[in-house]
Amino acid sequence: MTATVTPPSAQAGSKETSGSGGARRRLPRIPDRIRRGGLPYLLLLPAILLELLIHLIPMAVGIVVSFRKLTLFFIRNWGQAPWSGFDNYKVAVDFDAPIGQALLHSFWVTCAFTILSVGLCWLFGTVAAIMLQETFRGRGLLRAIFLIPYALPAYAAIITWAFMFQHDNGLVNHVLHDQLGLTDKPSFWLIGNNSFIALVVVSVWKGWPFAFLIIMAGLQNIPRDLYEAASIDGAGMWQQIRKITLPSLRPVNQVLVLVLFLWTFNDFNTPFVLFGKSAPEAADLISIHIYQSSFVTWNFGSGSAMSVLLLLFLLVVTAIYLLLTSRGRKSADV
Amino acid sequence: MRKIRAAAAVTVVTALAAAATGCGGGSSDSGDNSAPKTLTYWASNQGPNIDADKKILTPELAKFQKQTGIKVKLEVVPWSDLLNRILAATTSGDGPDVLNIGNTWSASLQASGALLPWNAKNFDAIGGKDRFVTSAVGSSGAEGKDPSAVPLYSLAYALYYNKQMFADAGITKPPTTWDELVADGKKIHAKDANKWGLGAEGGNLSNNIHQAFALGQQHGADFFDKSGQPTFTSDGAVAAVKQYVDFMAKDKIIAPGNAEYAQNQSLTDFAKGKTAMVLWQAAATSFASQGMKPTDWGAAPVPVQSGTPGTGTSVNSMVAGINIAVFNNTKNVDGAKKFVKFMTSDAEQVYLNKSYGSIPPVKAAQADPAFSAPDLQVLRDTLAKSAAPLPQVAAESQFETTVGTAIKGLWADAAGGKPVTTESVKAALTKAQQQMTQ
Numbered sequence: 001m002t003a004t005v006t007p008p009s010a011q012a013g014s015k016e017t018s019g020s021g022g023a024r025r026r027l028p029r030i031p032d033r034i035r036r037g038g039l040p041y042l043l044l045l046p047a048i049l050l051e052l053l054i055h056l057i058p059m060a061v062g063i064v065v066s067f068r069k070l071t072l073f074f075i076r077n078w079g080q081a082p083w084s085g086f087d088n089y090k091v092a093v094d095f096d097a098p099i100g101q102a103l104l105h106s107f108w109v110t111c112a113f114t115i116l117s118v119g120l121c122w123l124f125g126t127v128a129a130i131m132l133q134e135t136f137r138g139r140g141l142l143r144a145i146f147l148i149p150y151a152l153p154a155y156a157a158i159i160t161w162a163f164m165f166q167h168d169n170g171l172v173n174h175v176l177h178d179q180l181g182l183t184d185k186p187s188f189w190l191i192g193n194n195s196f197i198a199l200v201v202v203s204v205w206k207g208w209p210f211a212f213l214i215i216m217a218g219l220q221n222i223p224r225d226l227y228e229a230a231s232i233d234g235a236g237m238w239q240q241i242r243k244i245t246l247p248s249l250r251p252v253n254q255v256l257v258l259v260l261f262l263w264t265f266n267d268f269n270t271p272f273v274l275f276g277k278s279a280p281e282a283a284d285l286i287s288i289h290i291y292q293s294s295f296v297t298w299n300f301g302s303g304s305a306m307s308v309l310l311l312l313f314l315l316v317v318t319a320i321y322l323l324l325t326s327r328g329r330k331s332a333d334v
Numbered sequence: 335m336r337k338i339r340a341a342a343a344v345t346v347v348t349a350l351a352a353a354a355t356g357c358g359g360g361s362s363d364s365g366d367n368s369a370p371k372t373l374t375y376w377a378s379n380q381g382p383n384i385d386a387d388k389k390i391l392t393p394e395l396a397k398f399q400k401q402t403g404i405k406v407k408l409e410v411v412p413w414s415d416l417l418n419r420i421l422a423a424t425t426s427g428d429g430p431d432v433l434n435i436g437n438t439w440s441a442s443l444q445a446s447g448a449l450l451p452w453n454a455k456n457f458d459a460i461g462g463k464d465r466f467v468t469s470a471v472g473s474s475g476a477e478g479k480d481p482s483a484v485p486l487y488s489l490a491y492a493l494y495y496n497k498q499m500f501a502d503a504g505i506t507k508p509p510t511t512w513d514e515l516v517a518d519g520k521k522i523h524a525k526d527a528n529k530w531g532l533g534a535e536g537g538n539l540s541n542n543i544h545q546a547f548a549l550g551q552q553h554g555a556d557f558f559d560k561s562g563q564p565t566f567t568s569d570g571a572v573a574a575v576k577q578y579v580d581f582m583a584k585d586k587i588i589a590p591g592n593a594e595y596a597q598n599q600s601l602t603d604f605a606k607g608k609t610a611m612v613l614w615q616a617a618a619t620s621f622a623s624q625g626m627k628p629t630d631w632g633a634a635p636v637p638v639q640s641g642t643p644g645t646g647t648s649v650n651s652m653v654a655g656i657n658i659a660v661f662n663n664t665k666n667v668d669g670a671k672k673f674v675k676f677m678t679s680d681a682e683q684v685y686l687n688k689s690y691g692s693i694p695p696v697k698a699a700q701a702d703p704a705f706s707a708p709d710l711q712v713l714r715d716t717l718a719k720s721a722a723p724l725p726q727v728a729a730e731s732q733f734e735t736t737v738g739t740a741i742k743g744l745w746a747d748a749a750g751g752k753p754v755t756t757e758s759v760k761a762a763l764t765k766a767q768q769q770m771t772q
């Protein structure tokens with residue numbers, strides 16, 4: 001790796017010294033070392049500042065707020081909200097009391113939802129990518145069609161699903177009940193227990209094209225020779241997938257699953273557009289639960305505490321995941 | 335490298351410190367007059383759509399500018415965004431000068447200190463408190479405190495019915511008690527299984543609350559006690575919620591699909607002749623926009639348990655309506671008061687309420703013949719005689735969310751064929767009450 005990097009940088013350095021003699025005369029005070037080394041940081045600066053402004057500062061403010069009793073009595077002058085220590089956290093994790101119970105319930109629902117959604121997204125994405133690996137007529141068109149859900153604006157797509165899931169006039173009931181006769185009576189998809197199914201369906205529909213895209217890109221990097229050699233050795237398609245494709249995709253999958261997990265666990269758009277401000281109990285994802293605990297009830301301290309807990313959980317899961325997968329990678333390298 | 339790291343660390347710490355200390359937001363205590371020539375006005379969406387509102391309001395704002403030289407920048411905010419926008423404005427201190435609020439939010443916003451209190455002096459500046467209907471002033475803030483807003487448009491619930499469907503089912507007059515309503519609904523459904531007696535908006539939390547509140551009054555239940563503590567699980571409250579959901583669960587006069595309605599689909603069903611009755615506030619303009627002629631439908635007072643609508647257990651509607659408020663951080667407090675005076679003047683009240691199909695909360699404006707149409711007469715009578723304001727407590731918005739969600743869940747049970755019993759209603763309301771932490 002180093003061998004390939006050194007020459008261009010050396011080149012750039014030599015170009016700079018030869019070509020910028022005049023510039024050095026105009027700016028004599030900046031030492032050479034910083035001028036050369038500082039450029040990348042200068043270029044990074046806008047990104048760092050924006051990252052601070054958009055992500056880190058609000059996050060820090062959120063953490064501060066989670067230690068305060070920030071209710072509607074203080075929103076106008078929220079610097080004066082009394083400090084409440086760990087009270088907001090105590091309420092959130094007191095699983096014997098209603099608020100903690102509801103949060104825990106929402107957490108389990110979110111876990112089940114995430115496992116199902118990420119699993120199915122990955123499965124559909126992988127299968128479709130492998131299927132479309134061979135060249136055939138119409139492959140480009142199919143690829144384009146598969147990517148449509150990913151390209152559509154989330155709100156427009158989900159609201160369309162909400163219409164399709166309607167009890168009286170929805171397409172889903174029309175097909176399942178009126179045309180196929182699979183159910184005794186039209187089902188409710190947006191209220192009651194079925195809402196969980198509706199949520200998973202929309203989430204998978206929205207998420208799998210991303211998995212498809214990434215895995216398709218990963219597949220391009222697997223040398224064709226491997227497959228040719230394997231087929232000469234008598235390996236069938238299934239064996240080729242198991243012995244060549246999946247192991248080669250490992251690094252891609254590691255990142256893909258992590259990203260899908262984080263997106264899905266935090267998904268707010270899907271339940272909010274499907275169910276509105278209050279999701280049915282069976283589909284009460286944690287993001288919308290927290291939204292309800294802060295915006296709808298104006299209790300921002302409590303909502304922030306729950307958000308911080310969610311952040312901690314995701315950090316821990318991500319850290320463990322990275323630790324496990326990088327260990328696996330190291331041992332694989334050896 | 336080390337230097338840069340240090341610099342980055344310093345930047346972060348400074349930013350954090352700024353964030354931590356800058357929490358104050360807009361903390362100046364009340365408005366000033368540093369920008370006397372302009373006003374920003376957030377109007378709520380009262381007409382069929384936002385453009386219609388702009389068309390109705392823009393010429394009036396021009397009139398105001400001609401009178402006072404103050405230019406009013408108008409923004410019509412949809413209901414789905416309005417409360418969040420107000421919260422954001424309250425937190426940042428950067429908001430409009432004058433704004434419309436749903437009157438049920440009055441006490442919550444009053445507690446936040448976001449709005450200019452309407453003490454006697456401020457009321458005098460707009461012609462005095464006595465110009466307004468008492469019940470409307472009663473829904474502009476907690477009892478014993480200066481109102482946080484001034485009534486602008488008044489509304490009440492009425493029972494709207496489809497005359498043709500009533501005639502087809504042999505019903506000669508609208509029901510006056512719930513028993514009659516259930517009997518009529520059953521008649522209509524018995525005649526044609528695709529037609530239903532009553533419509534509901536099961537997924538609309540506010541609407542659930544409005545209905546449960548009026549029924550609660552009829553069962554002698556307030557959802558809060560005198561000290562502002564929630565009493566959601568009282569026998570009366572449980573009976574009220576059960577009676578409402580039973581229209582679907584037991585009486586079967588509401589189509590199960592209504593359990594998931596939240597976007598006024600029940601009005602569409604009504605206009606299409608699928609449902610014979612709806613309980614709604616000032617629905618005339620909505621019916622017209624759905625293609626109904628004024629002769630197609632009739633309006634009657636919302637039924638009661640027995641007797642005639644009145645006070646106490648004969649209340650049959652909440653005092654619904656829109657209030658106009660001045661944001662405490664305004665830079666033009668005198669101009670804002672002038673604007674409120676203009677909007678609540680007799681002439682503007684007649685014009686605006688006529689345009690929106692609502693009732694003027696200003697007594698003198700009510701005398702205009704425009705408000706004597708039969709359906710508006712029902713609303714006027716209800717407001718005058720048998721409407722009560724929703725609990726004016728700081729936790730009102732929480733109440734709407736928690737109890738509204740509980741009722742939404744009960745609708746889902748009813749629609750899915752799960753039994754709705756006194757115990758299940760009580761359990762749902764208990765859970766709602768436990769979530770009221772403030």
